[in-house]
Amino acid sequence: MDSINRNQPEDNRQDLAATAATARIRDMSKDAGACFFCTTPLPDSDTGGTRPMSIEQADDDGVLWFLSAADSHKNAEIQADPNVRLYLQASKHSGFLVLDGQATVSRDRDRIEALWSPIMKTWFTEGKDDPRITVIRVQPRAGYYWDNKHGDFVAATKMALGAAIGKTLDDSIEGHVAP
Template identity: 50%
Template sequence: MNSIDSNQEGKHKQNYVGADAVEKIRELIDKSGSCFFVTSTTLNNSHKSRPMSVQKTDETGNIWFLSAKDSMKNMEIKVDTDVTLYFQGSSYSDFLELNGHAVITDDKAKIEELWDPTVKAWFTEGKDDPRISVIQFIPDSGYYWDNKHGNTVAGIKVLISAISGKTMDDSIEGTLKV
């Protein structure tokens, strides 16, 4: 169930709930593939952000990562499971913020499922590296910003707006509730 409403500035708002939210999340993550993974921790009373590659986004909207058991990120998650993810698919669209919590496991079957040969750069012993852990991010809510007509049209509208001094907003944004 989603809703659409427009405001007077020409921007369009479209909110997604449930399965529709999961579909939008998967669509936007597929365009990016990586994110900034932000932990909030009481260890040093701050937020820490680091780039992470998404290994998988499943049909329920959970996002899966491989991480080192001894990483600061894993230590922070053990203290505070709240996590925020930020994605950017392109210069003009596919921006996504997700809020949720993370669960750390060392499930060997999940490691096998998520394994990609490029990950060996961090886990030199391969799939059996004793340092590998799995992070499951479970989203609760989020917000996205996109454009309605694709990057080419959005880029042209930005250029025309810069030259003419008139706003030609092509954005669409809204909340996501999983």
């Protein structure tokens, strides 16, 4: 990632730590609603280790919560290697976040109850008491984000104006995320 930032103006960089980092993670997960959830594939697997997952919750500590089937490839891959990577995108032109974290799988009934929504019955046909339901908790360790400074409207206006006058009016901002 350093090579990407080598020519980045200093005013376009803002690393986030602690409270600011967890706020960014929470906001991005709400806006995105889903992510690409990447695990290390098992040696005999042809899954590729990447799949879309709905983010059920991002708590005040920036921890991300998911519901998953106990017999899924992802759960088996997490058991073998708990290191995961998540890719989030909030909108078409802004709000990108990649997170590296540690995943754990549990059958915490209280957490399942808190995360449950009726649409989940699509995957868990016996409802919130389906014995296949597990909870995946991802504790982010580090990440990187790309966004715009002033919101989509200002960024789009600057892009259109820059294209019309032939000048770069960059409204981007990026930096490391360290919860």
